Amino acid sequence: MGRTPGELCGRQVLRRALAEVGPGGRAVDHSLFRGMRRVCLSAHTGAGFCMGISLDLHGRDNDGSVAFRPREGISGFEKAPRHCRGGDPPRRLSPLMLFPEMPDQGDKRRTIGAQGPRQATGPVAVAMLGGRRHYAVARALHAAGLLDCLFTDLWAHCWVCRALALAPGVCSLPGMRHLLNRRHEDIPAEKVVQFPLWGLWRLAARAGRVSTASIYRFYAAQNSRFCSRVAAAARSRTPAAFYAFNAAALEIFEACCLRGVRCILDQAAAPWEYDEQLLAEERDHWPDWEAGQVREDDWRPLAKRERQEWELADRIVCGSAHVVEAVKASGGPFEKCEVVPYFAFGGGDNLVASRGPDGTLIDRTRPDGRCRVLFVGTLCLRKGIQYLWEAARLLSSERACGRVMLRAIGTQALSQSGIRALREVMEVLPPVARPDLAGHxxxxxxxxxxSLSEGSANVGYEALAAGLPLIVTAQSGLPVQDRREAVLIPARSGRAIAEAIRHFLDRPQELAEMSAAALRTAATLSESSYAERLVKAIAHGSEFRVREMAGSRDPSEKPDGTRSV
Incomplete structure (x- = not known):
């Protein structure tokens, strides 16, 4: 036909795909698609390549033929036609993405989302922006011998970061030490695929955005660009599964579905729509605390990406039951969710923080009768920093004045007036590199x-490993018990925070008891146990799909559809 494989248009792809389904008109046999809402049909173009088209099943006629409609949002469509029936191709489609054929898959039909099963029986690729959880997911998979590679924006072993580290005075610049710690010795450099120049540009461009609305729009655009880069770079690789994070996985999962690769989504926090509904109330109650106004149009693209990722994902890994409940409340596929609690990602640095210079455990009962309260995290409304400010104001007007010291460490995402209000009652410090947190x-x-809403607060696990008792909300998603290693408080209550601090002031002996309990809890949440739970969740997800397609129920499934790991 005079075309190269990459120039085949959507009409030819669809014709070949429908022809390949099988002889005797099986392409229009509705029994072939029973129980499916979407299907991805692939066509071999020669030279070891295949192409595909994603279609919605749009209904059936009396003669058993199936009506198809190209799925909205799939890259490669310029104008999505309303539908095409049976083997009739759409009038006009732009060329679709080209992927190397999976050598171990042969000519099996590709299916999208829950139409599997897609088995995670081989290596797993991981895609992530930044150093989430100190690369815990990639480390766990590598330790289990299952890591195909790690795709990330910036890895500190690249030539750009090495050059920056050698430049005089660079390491003393704000945030530079944090940047140069974007690596981990447990992950071999040959397992990392990065985009260093784009990663540096992204960090610089993000630093120039102050308002929450502009940051949201920036995230939506750059998450899409990152995923497109990963999808292009992954064409030559053949993982059995791809692990990516919410709102930064869509284009990767679309490519995976065309190749029959299993999709695992890490729902690192509660859904965007769920959080924004909470924050809309907070912005009304604290009108001057956030920089700029946030409209639905600012965060809706991220929420839309997230919902599309839910549909494509075979499994959704959540850090806490709070996230599962938030997915359910948002109308999401909570039956795909599995809870995998985290661990203290800082490792030995946190354990050092629990001991003094002589190696003995720190006695948290201060002889001066003071109570030192630490906050670590982004200074934003979602983290509840405004209610810590409210508690500090209450305590300053009581006899506790002068006996409570507060320190807040983190990126400042509040307005200048909000930051000024915080500095009136507490010490406010910029974010520090992970190794430096031990001193704090x-x-x-x-x-x-x-916190008003979290996935499962990383800093909480680090504090437990450092022997720090917690004042925490249930929405923080931490595996703690009230009056054991933490004081649980209701969200949105500065008065409850103040009462918890008074509790420690009046009963200093409980600090030592709860500190010991925190260390015991942290010991049960080790890196090895996290790796075991994570690998089990990924592997059991594929087995669950096979049983589900057979019409049986997973014996470990809870009545609400979730599964314990």
Whole structure:
């Protein structure tokens, strides 16, 4: 026909795909698609390549033929026609993405989302922006011998970061030490695929955005660009599964579905729509605390990406039951969710923070009768920092004045007036590199986490490993018990935070007891146990799909559709 494989148009792809389904008109046999809402049909173009088209099943006629409609949002469509029936191709489609054929898959039909089964029986590729959880997912998979590669924006072993590290005075610049710690010795450099120049540009461009609305729009655009880069770079690889994070996985999962690769989504926080509904109320209650106004149009693209990722994902890994409940409340596929609690990602640095210079455990009962309260995290409304400010104001007007010291460490995502209000009642410090947090944990007596919504707060696990008792909300998603290693408080209550601090002031002996309990809890949440739970969740997800397609129920499934790991 005079075309190269990459020039085949959508009309030819669809004709070949429908022809390949089988002889005797099986392409229009509705029994072939029973129980499916979407299907991805692939066509071999020669030279070891295949192409595909994703279609919605749009209904059936009396003669058993199936009506198809190209799925909205799939890259490669310029104008999505309303539908095409049976083997009739659409009038006009632009060329679709080209992928190397999976050598171990042969000519099996590709299916999207829950139409599997797609088995995770081989290596797993991981895609992530930044150093989430200190690369815990990639480390766990590598330790289990299952890591295909790690795709990330920036890895500190690249030539750009090495050059920056050698430049005089660069390491003393704000945030530079944090940047140069974007690596981990447990992950071999040959397992990392990065985009260093784009990664540096992204960090610089993000730093120039102050308002929450502009940051949301920036995230939506750059998440899409990152995923497109990963999808292009992954064409020569053949993982059995791809692990990516919410709102930064869509284009990767679309490519995976065309190749029959299993999709695992890490729902690192509650859904965007769920959080924004909470924050809309907070912005009304605290009108001057956030920089700029946020409209639905600012965060809706991220929420839309997230919902599309839910549909394509075979399994959704959540850090806490709070996330599962938030997915359910948002109308999401909570039956795909599995809870895998985290661990103290800082490792030995946190354990050092629990001991003094002589190696003995720190006595948290201060002879001066003071209570040192630490907050670590982004200074934003979702983290509840405004209610810690409210508690500090209450305590300053009581006899506790002068006996409570507060310190907040983190990226400043509030307005200037909000930051000024915080500085009136507490010490506010910029974010520090992970190794430097140990000194702050050693300084503190208690860690306050008054979050309105979290996935599962990483800093909480680090504080437990440092022997710090917690003042925490249930929405922080931490595996703690009230009055054991933490004081649980209701969300949105500065008065409850103040009462918890008073509790430690009046009963200093409980600090030592809860500190010991925190260390015991952290010991049960080890890196090895996290790796075991994560690998089990990925592997059991594929087995669950096989049983589900057979019409039986997974014996470990809870009544609400979730599964314990």
């Amino acid at each position: 944990y050693r300084w503190a007596d208690v860690l306050a986490l008054p």
